[in-house]
Amino acid sequence: MPLDAPKLNSLGFAKPPSETRVVVAMSGGVDSSVVAAQLASEGYDVVGVTLQLYDHGAALAKKGACCAGIDIHDARRVAEDMGFPHYVLDYENIFRDAVIDEFADSYLGGATPVPCIRCNERVKFKDLLETARDLDADCMATGHYIQRKMGAAGPELHSAADAARDQSYFLFSTTPEQLAYLRFPLGHLSSKAETRALAARHGLVVADKPDSQDICFVPDGNYAAVIEKLRPGAAEPGEIVHADGRVLGRHEGVIHYTIGQRRGLGIGGLSEPLYVVKLDVEAKRVVVGPKEMLSTRTIPVREINWLGDARFTSREEWPVSVKVRSTRPPREAVIRPISDTEAEVELLSPEEGVSPGQACVFYETEGSRILGGGWIWRGH
Incomplete structure (x- = not known):
């Protein structure tokens, strides 16, 4: 870099933080709250945005889930305490069309979907990113544990420094164009304890808030219950069949099973442990077999x-x-x-x-x- 070249700020822009607008995607959890608070404390022009992704009065919402009602309240509190504007955007229809409906249809088709990836790809890094551009932001920051590094050909995506927190599996579909605009300020931290220490240092109300678990719209990890709510009558009974053709029992719907499942098959008295090796949706059959078939x-x-x-x-x-x-x-x-x-x-x-x-x-x-x-x- 030439000696007279302007110094880059921590987000990679050749101007003061006060002249750099950054939209922070705030879920209401400790990670994104720390990102917003830290950037605000460094003098950036921070705008917090929280997405309302589903009806918080519905049975699908659950306490402790990402983007539930309490999370919107927490995100707003952090913004108020740190002195930057905060907006809540109603993305319920977008989320249902882009994520929940495909999740249900994919599950009914015998697949094991990962809706968090589709949410990042189709909602957060698409519609929300466009909203950030509409707000004249220079970039959008999130609380994901992943690193963005500059390489010879431009920005590269790298695993987080803390392998235990790394979220690269859920962000593989980030495009080069999106990566040019995104920032991940937590990716270099060595542990979640560092994040919580930063939250405490900024006096955030969410400093000790537990991490969200499971998929945000799936209470207690019970996928089948959600599918039955979204697609009434979808769970049709059928046979549990051994890979050698023997009928071993009956099931109450293919949606209750996943590839590799061993427990809760509803068949007993067998000399060998059996696993789900195939879901035949058309025939309404759950096919089981020995582990080596997996x-x-x-x-x-x-x-x-x-x-x-x-x-x-x-x-x-x-x-x-x-x-x-x-x-x-x-x-x-x-x-x-x-x-x-x-x-x-x-x-x-x-x-x-x-x-x-x-x-x-x-x-x-x-x-x-x-x-x-x-x-x-x-x-x-």
Whole structure:
């Protein structure tokens, strides 16, 4: 950088913080509250925005969920205490159309969806990001634990410094254009304790607030109850069948099962442990089998968002590490592109319970960079 070049502020702009407007997506939790408070304390022109994503009087809402009524109140309190404006936007219809309806239909189709990814992709980083631009903001900041670093070809997405908090699995579909506008001020922190210490330092009312659990519109993790509410009559009974063809019992609806499930199958008296290996929605059948039937090395992936510097189809193979579930460590693999948005992923060692509807996220084999990802779209 030339000696006379203007100094960049902490958000990467060559102007004082007071002249830099940043919209902070505030969920009402401690993470996004700390981001807003810290930026406000540094002198940035902060605007807090909270999304109302569903009817807070409805049975779908639950205490402790992201974006529930109490969270809107908490976000407003933080904004008042720190002295910056705060807006609540009604995104119920957008959220239902873009996230909840697909979640229900995907589940009814025998998949195991990840609605948090779709929410980031279709609501927070699309409509909310456009709102931030409409407010003449220079950038939008969130409380996600992920890092944005400048590389030779522009902004890159990297895993959080704290592997236990890393949210890269849920953000793989962030596009280069979105990444140019987004900021993630917490990604470099080494622990959640640091975040809470910052909250206490700023005197935030949410400093000791528990983290939200489960999917925001799924009370107590009971997916089937939500699906039945959204799609009445969707749970039709059928047979539980062994992979060898034996009928082992009956079930009350395929929506009550997921690939890899072992407990609560409703079949007893068997000498071997059995797992759900396939959900045949058309035949209303839950197919079970031994654990080894869950192992697979080949994963078809589509709707790929590629974040590498070179074009995805410029090579026949990409050696990478991949995650097929948010809770699992990356596994070494090879991606073989079929088109710009479709590929076959081959794992170097088998993985169990690979399920349609889950994401397959690509990472550098050496280093922390996220190279993109896509959606697993059929069984093995």
